[in-house]
Amino acid sequence: MNGIAFAAGPAGGTGAAGGFASFIPLILIFVVFYFLLIRPQQKQAKQHQKFLSELKKGSRVLTKGGIHAVITDIDGNVLSLEIAKDVVIKASRDAIAGAINKDGTSVAPAGKDGKAAPKTGG
Incomplete structure (x- = not known):
């Protein structure tokens, strides 16, 4: 009879503390993922939505x-884009990836200081 009781686990209240301790690495991994992946992506998505609303x-x-x-007309969520002289297409506001300079280089949406920063490759 005593063999069955010992097989069930240690006596005392250490089972609950041991169970929580096994979740600590999982919690730490989630915290690292949140600060390195999830939070920056949310900030970037929010910044892009602000950029799209200010077109x-x-x-x-x-x-x-x-x-x-070049945007020639805005009608709600539909943009008229001129891609060549007298060639206009319509596109959804969500189809816009970013702004470009006159020389054709991509520019990231404006940051905290309000200035647009050049996009880095990658």
Whole structure:
């Protein structure tokens, strides 16, 4: 009879403390993932949504499909983009990847200081 009781676990209240201690590495991994992956991605998505809401006529943009264009008209969520002289296409606001300079280089949406920073490769 005593053999069965010892097989069930140690006597005393250490079972609950041991169970919590086994979750500490899992909790630490989640905290690291949150601060290194989840939080920066949320900040970037929020910044991109702000950029999309501030689009205006005359802005030079790059679509997610790689098309360089100038915004000629905005009708709610639909943008009219001029990709060549007298060639206008319509695209969703969500199809815009970012802004571009006149020389064609990509620019990241504005940061905390309000200035646009050049995108890095990668």
